[in-house]
Amino acid sequence: MRAIRRQLASCGPLPVALAAWCISGLPGAALAGETSVERSDGGVDLMQDSTDEGDARSSETSAVAEELVDAVAEHEHDVPLADAVTTADGRAEPLRILGTGVEPGSAARLSWSATQLFEGVPVSTPVLAVNGALPGPTLCLTAAVHGDELNGIEIVRRVLHDINPERLSGAVIGVPIVNVQGFRRGSRYLPDRRDLNRYFPGNPNGSAAARIAHSLFTQVIAHCDALVDLHTGSFERANLPQIRADLRNPDVVTLTLGFGAMVVLHSKPTAGTLRHAATLAGIPAVTVEAGGPSELELAEVKRGVEGIDTLLAALDMVKKRRRWSDPEPVYYRSSWVRADNGGILLADVGLGTTVRKGDLLGTITDPMNNARTEVRSPWSGRVIGMARNQVVMPGNAAFHIAIQADDFEVEDEAAADVAPQRERGGYVDGMSE
Numbered sequence: 001m002r003a004i005r006r007q008l009a010s011c012g013p014l015p016v017a018l019a020a021w022c023i024s025g026l027p028g029a030a031l032a033g034e035t036s037v038e039r040s041d042g043g044v045d046l047m048q049d050s051t052d053e054g055d056a057r058s059s060e061t062s063a064v065a066e067e068l069v070d071a072v073a074e075h076e077h078d079v080p081l082a083d084a085v086t087t088a089d090g091r092a093e094p095l096r097i098l099g100t101g102v103e104p105g106s107a108a109r110l111s112w113s114a115t116q117l118f119e120g121v122p123v124s125t126p127v128l129a130v131n132g133a134l135p136g137p138t139l140c141l142t143a144a145v146h147g148d149e150l151n152g153i154e155i156v157r158r159v160l161h162d163i164n165p166e167r168l169s170g171a172v173i174g175v176p177i178v179n180v181q182g183f184r185r186g187s188r189y190l191p192d193r194r195d196l197n198r199y200f201p202g203n204p205n206g207s208a209a210a211r212i213a214h215s216l217f218t219q220v221i222a223h224c225d226a227l228v229d230l231h232t233g234s235f236e237r238a239n240l241p242q243i244r245a246d247l248r249n250p251d252v253v254t255l256t257l258g259f260g261a262m263v264v265l266h267s268k269p270t271a272g273t274l275r276h277a278a279t280l281a282g283i284p285a286v287t288v289e290a291g292g293p294s295e296l297e298l299a300e301v302k303r304g305v306e307g308i309d310t311l312l313a314a315l316d317m318v319k320k321r322r323r324w325s326d327p328e329p330v331y332y333r334s335s336w337v338r339a340d341n342g343g344i345l346l347a348d349v350g351l352g353t354t355v356r357k358g359d360l361l362g363t364i365t366d367p368m369n370n371a372r373t374e375v376r377s378p379w380s381g382r383v384i385g386m387a388r389n390q391v392v393m394p395g396n397a398a399f400h401i402a403i404q405a406d407d408f409e410v411e412d413e414a415a416a417d418v419a420p421q422r423e424r425g426g427y428v429d430g431m432s433e
């Protein structure tokens with residue numbers, strides 16, 4: 001296991017936008033100790049008896065969080081992630097995970113069982129592990145934490161089966177379907193309608209969601225030196241392939257830069273997400289969003305695979321020629337434009353469209369009286385997420401705009417920092433992570 005220590009004082013060579021962010025000495029430099037991230041109650045509104053569920057869940061996860069952080073403390077890192085391969089010495093060792101040892105230079109298909117069905121039959125899901133012949137860090141890929149998000153499943157499969165263990169420095173562990181129960185039902189949620197991605201790092205004595213989260217976290221995630229959690233948009237919304245990352249953490253910046261050309265949205269992780277829990281435990285993590293739910297979208301899958309392959313090369317885990325292309329911009333703010341009228345929403349823009357303030361995003365037509373209203377962008381920026389054409393109600397999230405810095409009062413952090421996610425009381429449409 002590599003020994004890495006966060007270098008909080010230095011962010012290393014970065015593109016201008018990221019370097020500015022780094023040098024500005026944001027308070028987030030103390031990320032490891034930070035616990036003040038806003039709580040989100042995503043998914044809980046679907047519970048029937050959930051009045052106090054949010055608080056109960058919060059305590060059930062936080063009660064064991066410290067213990068878990070200690071358990072993962074062996075990840076207290078002495079070198080930055082970027083140097084993990086070059087500073088690794090000695091020989092590769094067997095990767096001990098899920099009760100097995102995967103020998104250096106080999107790959108294995110393992111199985112993780114988090115829970116049981118009512119009949120007492122374990123619910124198991126495959127874990128793919130490739131242990132390289134050469135020493136280095138362990139990169140983990142997780143997908144379908146939300147059971148209806150399919151693109152990540154195929155991304156993990158393609159990446160893992162394309163790795164040659166003889167030429168790999170370090171290890172790659174892939175969990176293609178974390179939420180196997182949701183996957184089988186084509187649902188984002190667990191059978192009790194909880195959102196698994198609000199329960200990490202979990203609790204062995206908590207709710208079903210907390211137990212599954214705890215099992216994954218201790219049995220798999222604790223073995224990782226870095227984590228990429230793959231998601232898509234939620235509920236008839238699709239996302240431009242993008243990285244969501246907390247750019248105050250230098251190792252997270254290393255991960256983010258490693259993807260090469262992909263839009264980056266700086267976002268503090270919501271408490272309870274796998275990204276948040278892992279990073280807090282010393283395992284730098286990013287979320288990759290690509291496409292929408294319930295479909296396998298080949299272009300998005302290819303984009304995701306390309307990004308992770310580029311990351312493996314950037315971390316020196318594989319000796320491929322890096323395919324750097326022009327870097328995509330980094331956005332520090334984003335917000336959803338919501339429908340103010342009900343009716344049929346038809347988009348006039350696509351994912352990735354650059355818009356100016358006032359540009360037409362789409363129209364909403366009342367099917368009864370044929371009255372048409374226009375949806376215009378309040379900001380200059382980029383469309384990074386959008387509803388598929390559908391019938392909407394007033395308030396539905398329609399277009400997710402990454403906001404250009406010059407169109408924003410930077411001091412006014414609270415104003416547009418994904419403000420809808422701060423709402424209390426339930427799943428907020430448009431929040432996909």
Ligand SMILES: [Zn+2]
Pocket residue numbers: 145146149230231232432433
């Ligand atoms: Zn998701």
